[in-house]
Amino acid sequence: MLKINRLWFVYPSSTPLFDDLNATLYPGDVLAIIGRNGAGKSTLLRLLNGLLKPLSGHVDVDGKNLSELKIHEIARHIGTVFQSPEQQLFASTVEDEIAFGPKQFGLEQQQIDARVSAALERTGLSSFTSHHPLDLDYASRRFLTLACVLANSPDILLLDEPQRGLDRGWTERLEQIIAEEKQSGRIVILVCHDMDFVERNATVILPLGGKTIKQQTVSDFFSDKALVEDTSVETPWKIRIRQAVHRKKTLLVG
Numbered sequence: 001m002l003k004i005n006r007l008w009f010v011y012p013s014s015t016p017l018f019d020d021l022n023a024t025l026y027p028g029d030v031l032a033i034i035g036r037n038g039a040g041k042s043t044l045l046r047l048l049n050g051l052l053k054p055l056s057g058h059v060d061v062d063g064k065n066l067s068e069l070k071i072h073e074i075a076r077h078i079g080t081v082f083q084s085p086e087q088q089l090f091a092s093t094v095e096d097e098i099a100f101g102p103k104q105f106g107l108e109q110q111q112i113d114a115r116v117s118a119a120l121e122r123t124g125l126s127s128f129t130s131h132h133p134l135d136l137d138y139a140s141r142r143f144l145t146l147a148c149v150l151a152n153s154p155d156i157l158l159l160d161e162p163q164r165g166l167d168r169g170w171t172e173r174l175e176q177i178i179a180e181e182k183q184s185g186r187i188v189i190l191v192c193h194d195m196d197f198v199e200r201n202a203t204v205i206l207p208l209g210g211k212t213i214k215q216q217t218v219s220d221f222f223s224d225k226a227l228v229e230d231t232s233v234e235t236p237w238k239i240r241i242r243q244a245v246h247r248k249k250t251l252l253v254g
Contacts, residue, residue, distance in 0.1 A: 001026055002048070002156055002187055007057035009040075009047060017043055021057070023206055023215040027155075027185035030178060031215070032192050032202035036232035039209025041191040042083075045158050048189065050074045061156065072104065079149030080158040085141035089133040094125060094144060097133050101152040119147040122180070124173055139170045146177070157181055159190040163197045175201055195222075199236035207231040 007021040017040035025031055033041045046052040048059055050066050059066040061077045069077075082088060091097035098119050102112045120126045123143040128136060133144055142165070149157060163171055178201050181188050192198050198205065198218065205221045207213060210230035222228060222239045235243070 001060075001062060002189075003060040004048075005058050005060060007047065007054050007059065009043065009052070009054050017208075018047075018054075018213075021213060025187050025189070025204070027187060028182050028203075030182050030188045030190070030201055030203045031206055032190055032198040032204070032218075033206050033208060034192060034195070034198060034231060034233055035208035035210070041208055042160055044206075044208065045080065045160055045189070045191055048156075049078050049080045049158055075101070075152065075154070076105070077154055078156045078158060079152050079154035081142070081145050081149055081160065081162060083160045083164065085138075085145045086134070088145045088148065089141065092132060093129065094120075094131050094133055094136070095129040097144060098147050098151045101148055105152070115151040115153070119151040122150060122177055123147040139166050142166070143170070143173070146174075150177070154186070156187045156189065159188065161191055161193065163192065163194055171197075193233075195234050196236045196238070199238060207233075 002025045004021055004023040007018050008016060009018045010016040021044075023031075033044055035041055043052065047054055048066075050069070050071070053067055061069075066074065089097060091100060095116060098116045099112055102115045107115070117126075120129065123146055125140060125143060125147060128140065133141060136144060142162070146159075146162070162174055166174060175197075178188055178190075182203075190202070192202075199222070202218050204215055205218055206215050207221065207227065207230075209232065210227065212227055212230065222235050228235055
């Protein structure tokens with residue numbers, strides 16, 4: 001379980017991004033953090049993985065205060081995939097890149113090999129094991145950083161705009177991985193501007209930047225027109241169609 005307790009954070013010479021922010025996530029939850037640019041989505045992600053420290057309040061992972069955990073302890077619980085894959089890649093081959101994390105956990109070679117193989121298969125990179133990471137195309141590099149996180153088998157997966165720049169095939173693979181993580185009882189938290197992607201994959205939403213900042217279900221959020229407008233996002237097309245059909249039926253009955 002991940003719990004955000006009365007989180008408060010502000011950058012120097014700025015207004016508070018978060019003031020008494022609360023949320024609770026359980027195994028199998030997929031949370032979408034949404035909102036306009038500058039609302040603090042990526043900042044919140046960095047507070048959730050320990051890269052930033054809140055000025056007050058705290059984040060608990062399985063009952064442990066994140067601020068009190070060491071880096072290697074956080075890595076066992078939380079894995080992050082950032083927007084720019086180049087920031088996370090440093091090894092000379094794809095295989096070595098993925099194996100780095102499991103090696104830090106002191107696993108036996110057979111276990112490391114199994115994790116690497118599984119991560120390669122899930123991300124569609126099995127034929128690129130000997131390639132240099134930076135020789136891959138953009139989508140493949142993004143999935144390589146995802147493979148590195150999957151090989152660590154964290155309880156919580158943080159994804160910053162994971163769908164950006166992906167074609168339909170890669171997007172479908174990403175959605176399959178999210179579904180598998182959800183099915184396995186892991187928590188997935190994603191920052192996303194694509195509300196259609198959110199509607200297809202998230203179970204709960206945390207809207208930032210508006211008057212109302214509270215965790216709620218996807219259906220409850222998009223049913224509240226004023227809240228959607230306040231958050232400066234668009235309603236997914238499937239929900240717009242359902243709403244239009246409902247209005248038409250209401251007019252016919254009336």
